[in-house]
Amino acid sequence: MDAFTMSAQIPLDDPVVAGLLSGANLARLAYIGLDGRPRVVPIWFTHQAGEFVMITGPRADKVRAIERNHAVALTIDAHQPPYHVLLVEGDATVEATDGMAPEYPGIVQRYLGPAADAYLANMRVKTQRRIRVAVRAYRILDFQRRFPKSLR
Amino acid sequence: MRLSPPEIEAFLQEPHTLVLATIRADGTPHLSTVWYRWDGEAFWIATNRDRVKFRNIERDARVAVLVDAAARETSVSANGEASVAARGDEAYDGARSIVARYVDDPDGYLRDRAGEPRVLLRIRPDRMSSWTLSR
Numbered sequence: 001m002d003a004f005t006m007s008a009q010i011p012l013d014d015p016v017v018a019g020l021l022s023g024a025n026l027a028r029l030a031y032i033g034l035d036g037r038p039r040v041v042p043i044w045f046t047h048q049a050g051e052f053v054m055i056t057g058p059r060a061d062k063v064r065a066i067e068r069n070h071a072v073a074l075t076i077d078a079h080q081p082p083y084h085v086l087l088v089e090g091d092a093t094v095e096a097t098d099g100m101a102p103e104y105p106g107i108v109q110r111y112l113g114p115a116a117d118a119y120l121a122n123m124r125v126k127t128q129r130r131i132r133v134a135v136r137a138y139r140i141l142d143f144q145r146r147f148p149k150s151l152r
Numbered sequence: 153m154r155l156s157p158p159e160i161e162a163f164l165q166e167p168h169t170l171v172l173a174t175i176r177a178d179g180t181p182h183l184s185t186v187w188y189r190w191d192g193e194a195f196w197i198a199t200n201r202d203r204v205k206f207r208n209i210e211r212d213a214r215v216a217v218l219v220d221a222a223a224r225e226t227s228v229s230a231n232g233e234a235s236v237a238a239r240g241d242e243a244y245d246g247a248r249s250i251v252a253r254y255v256d257d258p259d260g261y262l263r264d265r266a267g268e269p270r271v272l273l274r275i276r277p278d279r280m281s282s283w284t285l286s287r
Binding site for chain 1: 171173174181183184214215216217220222227
């Protein structure tokens with residue numbers, strides 16, 4: 001594999017990683033669709049106990065696809081230059097929750113701030129799906145010291 | 153809710169980054185974030201022949217792309233097959249028109265990278281979807 005570090009543990013004390021995980025950056029989640037083609041979607045996430053956790057609805061296309069093919073990739077980017085990037089490749093598992101996932105209100109709060117309460121109050125949730133991504137490999141780019149190969 | 157076709161056009165003309173998903177030899181997805189240009193029908197991306205994304209595309213042309221603006225909860229995603237539109241010096245003008253969207257001196261930017269095995273990719277979507285919360 002190219003310039004990825006093969007490890008289940010991303011370095012949380014790395015300033016680029018810490019910055020990307022503490023802000024309200026989206027993750028972009030890639031998986032293989034049921035038709036065999038790749039997909040990439042923006043998604044809210046949290047990082048807990050060494051795993052990336054995303055909550056979605058029970059009928060989402062990505063749920064069925066990931067249940068069949070667990071291999072996923074994530075990129076978490078700062079959108080403005082100098083383009084900090086955390087790339088993760090890993091294996092995802094999907095779990096059904098009884099009612100709202102306990103981590104979901106915290107995730108919504110992180111992204112919506114004061115608007116989170118109204119957003120959550122409007123939801124009628126019987127069950128959700130928790131996508132947990134165990135890290136297989138990661139790569140950090142900051143475009144200052146750590147560049148893609150072509151820019152070194 | 154979805155963006156209208158004119159809204160999609162306007163959004164893709166803004167200098168966002170594009171997240172490109174390809175398929176590795178082992179069948180797992182690979183992601184990279186790149187600069188792009190949208191010409192109304194296709195996405196154009198400049199890369200190098202030694203990059204993982206290009207090696208993946210040579211083996212399996214099926215890709216997914218995502219252009220998003222997180223702060224506006226706005227995104228456009230697409231599927232398609234990537235094709236090689238030009239290589240080497242013939243890829244210069246195409247690469248320049250992409251780079252010029254992002255930097256003030258595209259020729260200087262490309263001169264600093266003149267030794268790279270440049271390749272220009274074209275991705276014409278066969279499926280496209282959009283999403284926005286900001287209306």
